[in-house]
Amino acid sequence: MPELPEVETVRKGLEKLVVGKTIKEVTVLWPRIIETPEVDVFAQQLIGQTIENMERRGKFLIFKLTNYDLISHLRMEGKYETHDPQNDRNKHTHVIFTFTDETELRYLDVRKFGRMTLVEKNQAGLYKGILALGPEPVPSQFKLSEFRSGLKKHHKAIKPLLLDQRLVTGLGNIYVDEALWEAKIHPEQPADTLKAKEIERLYHAIIDVLGRAVEAGGTTIRSYLNALGEAGTFQISLNVYGQTEKPCSRCGTPIKKIKVAQRGTHFCPKCQTLKVRN
Template sequence: MPEMPEVETVRRSLIAQVKGRKITHVEIRYPDLITGDVDQFVEFVTGATISDIGRRAKFLLIHLNNGYTIISHLRMEGKYRISADPSAIDKHSHAIFTLDNGQKMIYNDVRKFGRMQLWNTDDLSDNKSLKKLGPEPLSAEFTFQNLKPRIMRHHKDIKTVLLDQSVMSGLGNIYVDEVLWKVKLHPETPSNHLSDEDIQKIIEASNQEMDKGIAAGGSSIRTYVDATGHKGTMQNNLKVYGKEGTPCPRCGTEIKKIKVGGRGTHFCPKCQVVK
């Protein structure tokens, strides 16, 4: 599942390829992809120019010059591909945006979980999906003052709480496991047992992991590629995610995989302690 570094990588590769291009034709092949009225989506997007591409946590924001923004969430397997080659379109291509340079921006999604929604750019903060997002790493809002009350009001395990996008946003299963290993916290530690220092460390580690992930072009654990088809290399930097049965890079103890809140969770039973 693409997390913040993967979505940021997609954003950057899309900007380089489609910013400033006019969308001359829109074809929606899988209507459920669109949240809201499909005909209206097609009508409003056709003829508009892509003025910029932003991001909020794991949401791509494709800004149009007509005052609307396409909010795009890739979920499990969504991908954009830019190509003029008709063979780039297959049965998994659910939205096809033809651009004024003859290229097509093709949205592919094998599992069909991704969604797009058209929204007034000026009112993005009112959008239900965006509104509930907590602060994201590397942003001005990602501060101890903002994060502490959001984390401490939960009695649930810290793994589940950090995955909750309303607490903090952008991190998914991979990066939460990495952050908890880095700060030496057992994923089943109740959130309200954390010290101020723990929270401070989580903030620092989250920023570092996101920075590293973006610099590496994301991690290609499953089938993630950016909009030019490149794979990221962050998977080579991971310390615990997917490493069950191998030695902890810090202490040599075997990395374990357990379920926490229903999610596969990787951790070192020696250097990550329950508080």
């Protein structure tokens, strides 16, 4: 699934490719991609709209249009590509935005899990999925004191808590594993048992890991490419994710893989011990 660094990289690519273009026609080939309004209304309302800017909130892309906000969630394998109309359509192409300059922006999705919603201009922040998000993982919005108090309210394991997006947004399976390794915290450690120094290490690790991944253009594990058709490079910097049985780069112990909350989870059994606390 594209996580924050991948979605941010897609946003940057789309900013270069489609900002300033005006939509002439919209073709929806898989109606379930469109949440609201109805497909015909969705397509009609977009005609004549100019893409003024590209924004992101958590893992949501937001197309800022003349009169609307178009919210797009890529889910597992959604991606955008630009094409000339004569280019053959991939069988996984589900939505096509044709511009007045006769170029096309195509939304492709192998699993068809992605979703789009059209709302009134500047109302994306009120969308239910966005309303539930925690702060962006940057120091100006993500505050250590609030993170600390949030963790103390939950006895559940730290990994699934970080995945649910409420304490901080943008973390998925890859970057939770990486941040927990960097902070030397076991993925099953109950959140409310973390000590002050551990919380501070984790706070800085989240900012560091996601920041470096954004700089690297994200992580390409299988099919991820950005809007420019380029792969990310953060996979060469991964310390635990996908490194099962390889030596930990910190201590040399083989990395282990377990299931935590139904998610494949990678950690170092020496650096990240599960601590029993009163």
